[in-house]
Amino acid sequence: MIAFKKHSLLLLISGLTISSCVPTTKFKEVENRMKKSEEELAKLKPQAQDLEVKNQELNIELDALKKKWSKADNEVGSLQEQYKAKIEDCERIRKNYETLLESNKNLKEGSAEENKKLTEYLQGALEDLQKKENYLKELEIQLNKKQEELIDKQDQLTAKQTELDKLSAELKKREQRIKELEDILRKKDEAVNALKDKVAKALTGFEGKGLTIEKRNGKVYVSMDEKLLFASGSTNVNKNGEDAIKELAKVLEQNADVNLLIEGHTDNVKMAGTGFMKDNWDLSVLRATSITRIIVNNSKIDPKRITAAGRSEFSPVVANDSPENKAKNRRTEIILTPKLDELLQILEGN
Numbered sequence: 001m002i003a004f005k006k007h008s009l010l011l012l013i014s015g016l017t018i019s020s021c022v023p024t025t026k027f028k029e030v031e032n033r034m035k036k037s038e039e040e041l042a043k044l045k046p047q048a049q050d051l052e053v054k055n056q057e058l059n060i061e062l063d064a065l066k067k068k069w070s071k072a073d074n075e076v077g078s079l080q081e082q083y084k085a086k087i088e089d090c091e092r093i094r095k096n097y098e099t100l101l102e103s104n105k106n107l108k109e110g111s112a113e114e115n116k117k118l119t120e121y122l123q124g125a126l127e128d129l130q131k132k133e134n135y136l137k138e139l140e141i142q143l144n145k146k147q148e149e150l151i152d153k154q155d156q157l158t159a160k161q162t163e164l165d166k167l168s169a170e171l172k173k174r175e176q177r178i179k180e181l182e183d184i185l186r187k188k189d190e191a192v193n194a195l196k197d198k199v200a201k202a203l204t205g206f207e208g209k210g211l212t213i214e215k216r217n218g219k220v221y222v223s224m225d226e227k228l229l230f231a232s233g234s235t236n237v238n239k240n241g242e243d244a245i246k247e248l249a250k251v252l253e254q255n256a257d258v259n260l261l262i263e264g265h266t267d268n269v270k271m272a273g274t275g276f277m278k279d280n281w282d283l284s285v286l287r288a289t290s291i292t293r294i295i296v297n298n299s300k301i302d303p304k305r306i307t308a309a310g311r312s313e314f315s316p317v318v319a320n321d322s323p324e325n326k327a328k329n330r331r332t333e334i335i336l337t338p339k340l341d342e343l344l345q346i347l348e349g350n
Contacts, residue, residue, distance in 0.1 A: 034188060034218070041181040044174055051171040058164045065160055069153040076150050079143045086136045093129045097122070188218060191338040195258060196220045199336065202251045206244045219337045222248060226330035233271070235286040237294060245291055248334065249299040260295070261307045261335040264288040267326035268313040284310030287332055 192215055199220060200213050207213065210228030214221050226232070229241035237245065252258055264284030271279050277286065288308040296303055313320070316329040 034184070037181050037184055041178060041185070044178050044181070048171065048174045048178060051167060051174060055164070055167050055171055058160065058167060062157070062160045062164060065153065065157050069150070069157055072146065072150045072153055076143070076146045079139065079146055083136070083139050083143055086132065086139055090129065090132045090136055093125065093132060097125050097129055188338075191257075192218055192220060195255065195336055195338055198251050198255065199248065202247050203244060206240075206247075209240075211244060219335050222334040222336065224332050224334075225327065226332075227327070229291070229332060230287060233283070235277075235283065235290050237290050242294055245294045246298050249295045249301060252295075252336070253299045253301050256302075256305075257339040259305050259307075259337045259339060260301075261309065261337070262288045262291050262295075263315075263333045263335065264310045265315055265329060265331050265333065266313050267316070267329045268320040269326065280312040281310055284312050286310075291332060291334070 196213060196215050199222060200207070203211060203213065203222070206228070210225035212221075212223045214223075224241065224244065228244065229237050231238065252260065264287040266280040266284050268280075271277065271283060277283060285308070288310055292306055292308040295301055295306065313329070317331070318325040318328050320326050320329060
């Protein structure tokens with residue numbers, strides 16, 4: 001009969017552990033994604049700041065290029081005006097020269113003195129025309145050079161504008177990603193805070209009597225000392241502890257988006273190893289399953305949401321170096337984690 005009870009108990013423990021693998025695995029996946037999102041957010045923020053600085057530098061450089069381009073454009077305009085004026089000047093001199101040639105033809109029969117004066121005048125006009133033409137060629141060369149510079153500055157301006165547009169688009173994309181990640185983390189934090197408030201309100205009468213509630217690592221930890229739940233070395237929950245667990249179950253029954261991980265913990269005092277309970281591993285696991293059984297039997301909570309586990313003596317909150325500290329380590333923790341399916345979908349979509 002004893003052997004049959006032992007066998008049945010072990011089957012129950014195994015069943016609870018197997019049925020809760022799915023939510024634990026999914027939570028781990030979400031938890032890892034959230035951790036990556038937080039790391040990505042930490043990386044993106046300085047990158048966005050760098051892009052903002054570079055964006056400002058490019059804007060300054062772009063303004064400088066625009067000023068240079070405007071100056072070069074003004075210089076080209078001025079040279080074009082000079083070039084046009086010199087062409088008109090040369091045309092006027094050329095017409096005067098042609099008129100003088102015609103006059104010279106008509107005056108060939110005049111006196112030698114007049115012919116000499118006219119020839120000298122024509123020679124001077126021709127030299128002046130040649131100088132004007134030479135200056136006009138130099139002016140044309142300068143104009144072409146300035147136009148090439150203007151084209152080059154226009155190309156630089158276009159390239160900088162393209163780079164600036166690309167950088168602005170990248171900056172906008174990064175800012176959007178940072179906002180999405182911050183929204184995800186904010187929603188997660190709000191869900192955990194709301195859960196902590198509900199649990200604290202439900203368990204107000206038990207706080208300070210061996211029960212503490214805190215938010216840690218994005219989860220709500222309901223920690224209950226051994227004295228609130230069990231007699232020394234026992235796995236049977238006492239009346240006080242059962243009342244606290246039932247009150248907690250009422251809250252969790254109304255919050256179907258919360259998963260439960262129930263962990264048993266012991267101090268480092270070795271057990272005698274009698275009967276089917278061999279050591280602290282057995283004690284921590286059986287205490288966790290005792291609490292699990294109370295929750296399942298007194299609420300409509302889906303057992304798939306529950307994971308029962310034992311940590312034995314290997315996750316102490318303080319060193320096991322005094323009776324007081326050992327008492328602190330003898331505890332059961334009910335770790336509550338809001339389901340993050342919606343947040344997981346957002347992460348997968350990004």
